[in-house]
Amino acid sequence: MSVSSACLGIIHEYTSDSQKFAREGRILSVISPWRAYELSLQLFYICLQTIIILLFKPTPPKTPDQPTKPLGRVAVIGAGLTGISSSAHAIAHGFDVVIYEAGDRPGGIWAHVNRTSGLQLNSLIYRFHPAVLWSHAFPRRDEVLREIRRVWKEYQLEPRTRFNTPVTSVKRAPKEAVNADDLDPKHQGHARWLINDGSDGPFDAVIVTVGTCGKPQKIGFPGMPNSEESSDGKSDKSDNKQQGKNAEDEHEGEVFQGQVIHSSELDDADLEGKTVVVVGSGASGVEAVETALSKGAKATIMIARDDKWIIPRNIIFDTTLSAQPFGRETPLSFIWEWVLKKWHYRGVEDLAPAHRGIFEGTPVVNDAFLDHVRTGKCSYIRGDTLRLINSGALVNTRSRESKPKDPGEKKEFKGDVVVLATGFQRPQIDFLPEDIFPEDYQRPDLYLQNFPTEDWSILMTNSAYVNAIGTVGHFHIGIYTRILLSLLMDKDARPSPKDMKLWVDNVRFVKRGARGSPLSFFTYMELTLWLLLFHVLRPDRIRWVFFIMQGWGVTPKEYKH
Template sequence: MSVTAAISSDVRNFADESKALGREHDVFGLLSPVRFFWAVISVGYIFIQRVIIALFKPRVPKPGTKPKAYNGRIAVIGAGLTGVSSAAHAAAHGFDVVIFEANDMVGGIWANVNSTSGLQLNSILYRFHPAVLWSRGFPLRDEILAEIARVWTEYGLEPRTRFNTPVTSVRRVKSAGDEEDKDPNKLGHARWEINDGAEGVFDAVIVTVGTCGEPMMIRFPGMPQDGSSTPQDEKHSEDDDVFRKPILHSSQLDSPDAGDLAGKTVVVIGSGASGVEAVETALRRGARKCTMVARDDKWIIPRNFLLDTLIAAQPFGREMPLSGVWEWFIKKWHYQGVEGLVPAHRGLFEGTPVVNDAFLAHVRAGACEYVRGDTRRLTAAGVLVNERPRGSKPGDEGKERVLKADVVVLATGFHKPTVDFLPRELFPEGYKRPDLYLQNFCTEDWSVLMTNSSYMNGIGTVGHFHIGIYARILLTLLLDRSARPAPKDMKLWVDAVRFVKRGAAGGALGFFTYMELTLWLVMFHVFRPDRLRWCVVSSNAVVELRGKGAVADGGVECFTGFSSSCRGGGCIRRGCRRNE
């Protein structure tokens, strides 16, 4: 999106809101200085992004040109947000990239959600690539997909993408180098073949299958045996206790199967982010009432950039004595009037919170009823649940109740994508997802990076600049033999984190905050001072590692995106010289 288009979008939204307030004769809302203040902030946000782009955006390869030689070849599995961003960074730094995508379009999970789905975090915390330009703080699906496609196109990834090509195997191949180079235990690195090897040999593999795969359609008793969700009552007796009205997954609320929700009662099974969003979508489409069945309470925090950033800034990703301060503040401010929905047995830093402003307001207004309980079955009338009091746990004794429904929405999430195509020896006992080096590198071989594919739970830990940093760390390891960690060192890192965070709910690496992730990446360089040079400079053109130095053809680009050039046959980094 261009700056002009982004600003035009903000002005148009402001004008539409003003017209709506005018029609409602809401003079105070129309002339509210707060509304004008946020309008100015929105336009200012766009200019701030332009500064970020100017400073950090990797140089775009010239269309139709290829380097004299590539630094290496990288296979990227998945053309979602993370895959496109990782591939763009690699292509910008002189690597040959091939993206393998099982479907027929880019976008990943964002291509399979409702049009009303938006970011759970402010977009300032969701800059998956430095070139991204958002029009608002919480963009929706179509804008997110448009930005993914724009980065994909701008960095020339279209001819490098193999659509409808699911990856079924990743195999280690023997190197043409010496014996030491074949053995990762001696700081060499493996080479890889994808599927039948038709695309050649790769120096590294970036697995970006994410954490959300196919929709998880859990079956409950009382659902049609044939899977049909359309009325077929004429085929059954009146005593047939089967729900014959629409049954949808939360990702299908935009589909024709959803039909007209106006005036209908919708029961949403599930209380996670997709459940909260399903309630919002159903009410926006005119549903008379929504009922959410929550098997377990989850924290809901407001869409407030400052508050969300401060929460994500806790450096120790687990419950701490001062965590109660945040919980008390959110309870008193955000949960005012609905304090009964505050989780009784779950701390704020023990699971991924839902970021939403509207849901609790719907509960306060009576538009949505929150029922804590276990779903027993579907009936002809709706959903039979075991309703439980606050403080109870799933499966505890409660009281049976039938929730009448015209539509049932299964907000039951998505299947976790498998990584069975990777060799099993990459994941020895005790070092399976998410217990990986820096939570994303396989401890047996650093040339397999799994950005965002081992994520379990966290606060503010997806979609941000760490995608590019992980990608550039991988490029550094490919270019600089001395920077590579040995398997024993990677396992030691995992063991150290598990020791420091022992007792953490969900495991040491099962939950982390963005500040914690940032500290991991900082320590990666600080504990190995020889890597610090790559924080300052990395090659932007063809780089050949010779000994402990690199030979650059043309200019060099800083790791963070700043660019410079060789002057007088020398560069600002020792060991880097112009390739005459």
């Protein structure tokens, strides 16, 4: 999308809304100064992005056969947002790429969510590639997919993408199959890699971008229609029985008479005038409540097994929070939590987590959900879903100070539709060699949280972290890709397995005591410290600083003509 077409689109949207309001007799809305102010902000946002594009957008190849003399070959696993961005960066700097995608179209998780799904963070901190041009501060699914496809096409990635090609094997190429003598990572070398049957030839590096959200995870509960079980073969039935002897005896044999769907299937659901029970309190659950109400649901009930922090859609607050230097709870974390309770949670302070710190899990970014609870459009029930019954769900309700599976009071909640907002399965990476993840250095305990310590030529952007704030689709994708490319181009900059393990050990020492794992929470501070140390302590690496940070300095000459 060009800048002019983006501006015209915004103006057309404003004009169409004005005509709609006029037809409905809403004259005050037509002449509202606030709408005019919002229009001016949107146009200013387009101008701001234009500056970013002019400064940082890498030059794309002009034809599909460029680069004619590649600096190396990179395999990218996954054609989602991260995979397309990584590929675009690599080819822009003179490396040839091949993208392997198990599905039939680009987009990753965005290609499998509801139409109403959108960014919870401001799109200014969701610039997955410098060429992106957002029309809205909080774009919805279709706009996100449009930008992914535009970058995919502009950087000549379409003919380089293998759709319907799941990766089942990544293995080291034998020495006789490659024209290289630097195959040992212990001596400034790296492996060359074969994907699946090796028909595409050896690759100098592999970027794994399978993400952290795979197939929908459907948890099975007793009483589900058609004897549905969970998608991972598990059921909550055994856990439910542990919460109280004969907990559901009086409802034994009952089957829910309504519809049970996963939160990713709401697009085609008829919710008009119905009561919707949402099982799950994470981002999927919050979005499911919003979607249900937007589709005309009479009421919604959220059953929350545990409480999640919900932070506002505020670019200053979210950016400052994600820049926290330690990536873990600290003695000062209570300040953030106090501010949230007094500001964002006003009137519904009871929903704030009692046992979970804000840096102990990925918070939900949302402005509307708490208002839905305040106004009574959503009933927030803290408890464990025991089973489905004829008319809804049987829940072991608990107090705020309780934890999952603690004793409580069993209550029935009636509903017409049950939405399983139980998230998505974590994608497997069993196609990678096991020996690149030695004991104590497995996901997320990796070098810079993204490189296996046994060989830096495999990069796992957005595929290794457990929790994070606002980091999935931002500029770090390009930085990590360019770190990999700089290591491919500069033999003296390459870290040995010993160096990488030492870095991981030092970070773990600094962050020891963090709940879950010292490296389970991703922040930008570790990357920032590495960038400083990488260049300050080794002046010979200064020449890479603008390439790694801004993407300047490495562009094939043939792209410019």
